[in-house]
Amino acid sequence: MDGQATLLKDFVAEMNHLGKQNEVLIVSGSGAKARFNSVSALQRLRDDRVEVGPKISVAYNPFFPEEQDLADERRRLEQKLETGLVSKVYLQFGTDLDRLRSSLQELKAMQAQAEHNFDICGSIFLPTKKLIAQQKFRPWNGVFLSDEFLAGETTARGIVLQMMKLYEEHGCEILIEAPGVRTSNDWSVVESLLKERDDKIAASGANVKPEKQRSNAAAKDASPAKKRKATEVAADTSSEPAASGIGIPKSTLTPQQLAKPAIVLFHSHDCRLHDNVALQLASHHACVIPLFIWSRKEQGRWGVRGCMEVILKDALRNLDEKLRSHGLELTCRQGDDSSEVLRQLCEECGSSAVYYNVEHTPESGVREAKYRRLLGEIDVETVECQSSLLYDPTSPQLGTGFHGGHWGTLMPFLKGCKKQLGEPRKPVQRFETFAMLEAMAGPVTWPSSSSIDGLDLAVIEGEERLLERFPMSEDAAHSNLEQFFKVGFGRYESDRSRADMEWSTSKLSAHLRVGTLSPNVLYYKTEASELDYPQRKTFSRRLFWRDLAYFHLQSFPGMRWESIRLHYGQTEWCNGEEGDRRFLAWKRGKTGFPLVDAGMRELYKTGWMTQSIRMVVASFLTEYLRVDWRMGAEWFHYTLADADSAINPMMWQNAGRSGIDQWNFVMSPVAASQDASGEYTRRWVPELAKLPRGTLHKPWETPAQVLNECGIVLGRDYPHRIVTDLKAERALSDEAVLEMRRKNQQFNNERGYDLVQLPNGKETVVFTKKQFRIDRQGIVLKETKKTTGSGAAGRGRRGQRARKKAGRDKVAGKR
Numbered sequence: 001m002d003g004q005a006t007l008l009k010d011f012v013a014e015m016n017h018l019g020k021q022n023e024v025l026i027v028s029g030s031g032a033k034a035r036f037n038s039v040s041a042l043q044r045l046r047d048d049r050v051e052v053g054p055k056i057s058v059a060y061n062p063f064f065p066e067e068q069d070l071a072d073e074r075r076r077l078e079q080k081l082e083t084g085l086v087s088k089v090y091l092q093f094g095t096d097l098d099r100l101r102s103s104l105q106e107l108k109a110m111q112a113q114a115e116h117n118f119d120i121c122g123s124i125f126l127p128t129k130k131l132i133a134q135q136k137f138r139p140w141n142g143v144f145l146s147d148e149f150l151a152g153e154t155t156a157r158g159i160v161l162q163m164m165k166l167y168e169e170h171g172c173e174i175l176i177e178a179p180g181v182r183t184s185n186d187w188s189v190v191e192s193l194l195k196e197r198d199d200k201i202a203a204s205g206a207n208v209k210p211e212k213q214r215s216n217a218a219a220k221d222a223s224p225a226k227k228r229k230a231t232e233v234a235a236d237t238s239s240e241p242a243a244s245g246i247g248i249p250k251s252t253l254t255p256q257q258l259a260k261p262a263i264v265l266f267h268s269h270d271c272r273l274h275d276n277v278a279l280q281l282a283s284h285h286a287c288v289i290p291l292f293i294w295s296r297k298e299q300g301r302w303g304v305r306g307c308m309e310v311i312l313k314d315a316l317r318n319l320d321e322k323l324r325s326h327g328l329e330l331t332c333r334q335g336d337d338s339s340e341v342l343r344q345l346c347e348e349c350g351s352s353a354v355y356y357n358v359e360h361t362p363e364s365g366v367r368e369a370k371y372r373r374l375l376g377e378i379d380v381e382t383v384e385c386q387s388s389l390l391y392d393p394t395s396p397q398l399g400t401g402f403h404g405g406h407w408g409t410l411m412p413f414l415k416g417c418k419k420q421l422g423e424p425r426k427p428v429q430r431f432e433t434f435a436m437l438e439a440m441a442g443p444v445t446w447p448s449s450s451s452i453d454g455l456d457l458a459v460i461e462g463e464e465r466l467l468e469r470f471p472m473s474e475d476a477a478h479s480n481l482e483q484f485f486k487v488g489f490g491r492y493e494s495d496r497s498r499a500d501m502e503w504s505t506s507k508l509s510a511h512l513r514v515g516t517l518s519p520n521v522l523y524y525k526t527e528a529s530e531l532d533y534p535q536r537k538t539f540s541r542r543l544f545w546r547d548l549a550y551f552h553l554q555s556f557p558g559m560r561w562e563s564i565r566l567h568y569g570q571t572e573w574c575n576g577e578e579g580d581r582r583f584l585a586w587k588r589g590k591t592g593f594p595l596v597d598a599g600m601r602e603l604y605k606t607g608w609m610t611q612s613i614r615m616v617v618a619s620f621l622t623e624y625l626r627v628d629w630r631m632g633a634e635w636f637h638y639t640l641a642d643a644d645s646a647i648n649p650m651m652w653q654n655a656g657r658s659g660i661d662q663w664n665f666v667m668s669p670v671a672a673s674q675d676a677s678g679e680y681t682r683r684w685v686p687e688l689a690k691l692p693r694g695t696l697h698k699p700w701e702t703p704a705q706v707l708n709e710c711g712i713v714l715g716r717d718y719p720h721r722i723v724t725d726l727k728a729e730r731a732l733s734d735e736a737v738l739e740m741r742r743k744n745q746q747f748n749n750e751r752g753y754d755l756v757q758l759p760n761g762k763e764t765v766v767f768t769k770k771q772f773r774i775d776r777q778g779i780v781l782k783e784t785k786k787t788t789g790s791g792a793a794g795r796g797r798r799g800q801r802a803r804k805k806a807g808r809d810k811v812a813g814k815r
């Protein structure tokens with residue numbers, strides 16, 4: 001370090017000697033892993049009282065993805081500024097516009113308080129094809145380029161323009177990152193960028209835009225909000241597409257309506273600013289009021305409850321924070337009847353329209369109808385949008401019977417959606433959302449609002465642990481997404497059922513549930529992957545499962561509490577005291593089956609389990625403990641951080657055999673392929689941690705001596721099994737289904753398949769497990785050689801291949 005400080009000192013002396021006092025000397029190498037320690041070098045210059053002729057500019061990089069690196073970088077900058085030698089801080093390049101804006105604000109605040117003057121300049125990166133290609137191939141250390149930037153010249157240019165606008169608003173000089181301008185062609189790119197920026201600024205009505213006020217509590221009423229005129233709005237929404245070719249959708253409202261405030265009503269499924277269609281459409285108004293209404297009464301049994309209340313609260317806090325960074329804020333109100341609350345706010349604010357993304361549940365359907373009616377009475381438009389699923393679940397039409405899969409199963413649904421409705425909507429680019437928010441204005445005086453903590457949302461013990469695992473912000477969702485694609489995505493096909501591996505799945509479900517991540521963003525990120533289709537096939541279909549659940553819920557609104565195959569409601573379960581005893585042990589993770597207990601404890605503590613473990617515990621409850629699937633579904637709904645009132649019942653119905661897609665495999669609670677290393681069970685059932693892998697998942701088979709050596713006494717340190725004869729329990733469970741089917745021959749077709757009545761009155765055959773297929777006398781049918789399934793599971797060679805593969809998947813229990 002000393003040598004470097006001496007070098008710098010010599011260099012400065014040389015510059016002084018040469019009379020180059022006005023030269024700019026960039027002292028860089030401030031990165032976390034840099035070998036040149038510019039902080040101590042500068043400190044030495046100061047301590048040695050070297051007269052510094054050249055203006056010293058230091059680099060500052062606010063784009064480190066890790067919080068700790070960023071905090072270190074901030075600290076280093078402060079130390080450099082403390083030397084009093086710095087005349088300029090230059091911001092290195094990264095594409096996170098939110099981060100850039102907040103860093104500029106921070107630097108401005110430091111500048112205002114600093115003892116020694118310094119200027120700020122910010123770098124841009126020339127959005128040329130050549131440079132982008134170079135960066136894709138060999139990214140620079142310390143330059144943080146997003147996929148969006150690297151996607152091509154158009155998006156890169158859009159981002160650079162936004163950055164230039166921010167620099168302009170903050171009075172910062174622009175510096176072009178080397179290797180930038182080398183040819184005259186490069187210069188013309190710079191000139192065209194400057195011209196485009198100036199044209200945009202001129203078009204928005206001011207030469208230099210004032211820095212947008214943050215609406216923190218103190219500044220709240222004082223800040224004169226930026227307003228756009230309806231005519232300007234109309235110009236913005238002309239047919240010209242945005243830079244990316246996707247852009248913010250056009251409004252169909254009149255200029256008079258657009259001149260009045262719009263209310264954007266957020267719900268528990270769309271807590272985000274990015275790729276939020278309702279917000280995008282509302283952005284055309286002169287003034288926008290984001291609103292959240294909490295009504296505990298309206299939640300009922302299948303709304304936001306338990307763990308989801310904590311998740312939602314955090315998502316709202318972050319939503320509000322993000323809105324505030326753009327000079328807006330979230331108005332929060334509560335009441336028993338959200339439509340009344342909404343109507344009242346519309347009248348208070350004189351708004352012309354309310355925008356919201358529909359929720360696609362039976363309850364929300366009723367609520368939304370009431371919004372339309374009440375708002376219609378006071379002449380306020382309701383603009384309903386769709387942002388939480390890939391498709392509107394009322395749109396796909398599926399033919400009854402078998403079409404490459406039975407009615408309502410994944411493949412016919414997926415194919416039907418794509419064929420009838422095309423590819424899902426493309427999300428808008430992040431920089432477009434940023435530009436939209438920057439241009440959006442709130443009212444001069446914000447309506448009164450409850451604080452988020454003041455809403456009657458539950459506070460639950462251990463919620464910090466929950467939020468540590470699932471911090472509910474858009475930024476957290478985004479970094480979770482990036483991390484999964486970096487580490488887990490490529491292994492998904494092979495490892496997705498492994499609970500003992502980090503990132504074997506995306507862990508994005510809570511974000512998708514509460515809307516901090518747009519499904520369309522995830523869909524197109526997957527599609528853009530460089531992996532071959534077979535390597536990404538299963539993950540690509542995951543979002544279709546999500547949509548499928550809502551399709552089921554539209555078709556069977558009662559599916560949360562009654563069997564989709566209605567007659568399955570007559571199945572006999574293990575009830576009474578014994579049923580209660582079994583259910584309680586299951587809930588508490590004290591069944592005596594380590595893998596099941598590990599899952600149930602993980603669920604209770606962190607609100608999450610990977611799908612394969614959810615399947616193990618669900619089939620354990622229904623098939624081995626013979627407890628009604630509805631009890632399991634309700635417990636899951638209460639404890640899951642991603643509790644989804646369509647997906648959860650769909651999966652439980654399948655586990656309980658009454659759903660559209662009966663699980664055609666056995667999930668052994670003992671084989672534990674999901675935890676091959678045993679690490680998962682050891683983590684969540686620490687009292688068994690010392691057991692060797694061979695008996696970890698079946699401690700009852702552990703030799704007494706080994707138990708002794710591990711200091712474990714079964715029944716004292718870990719419970720005895722709640723049921724001991726798994727085979728007999730399963731036989732009873734299967735017999736209960738057969739018995740119920742025998743009594744309901746009217747729903748049994750000639751080949752022993754269940755028949756289900758659809759909402760349009762038509763009847764369809766649905767997949768039925770082989771051991772439940774009975775003839776008219778109630779005898780289990782023997783499989784004929786010629787056909788399997790309802791006659792269409794595939795004949796000939798293709799069918800044979802498919803059956804072989806299905807057999808393999810069945811053993812592995814993969815989904």
Ligand SMILES: Cc1cc2nc3c(=O)[nH]c(=O)nc-3n(C[C@H](O)[C@H](O)[C@H](O)COP(=O)(O)OP(=O)(O)OC[C@H]3O[C@@H](n4cnc5c(N)ncnc54)[C@H](O)[C@@H]3O)c2cc1C
Binds near residue numbers: 542545
């Ligand atoms: C009994 C049971 C109950 C379930 N309840 C819920 C629930 O309430 N909410 C919920 O989001 N998921 C539920 N699932 C589905 C699935 O287990 C979770 O979506 C998944 O484990 C979430 O982890 P991940 O984000 O890492 O998933 P990944 O495997 O990375 O999948 C990516 C995304 O696809 C979607 N997805 C994945 N699997 C399914 C599926 N089978 N059905 C619908 N969407 C799917 C999810 O949104 C998920 O985040 C349940 C599964 C079972 C067996």
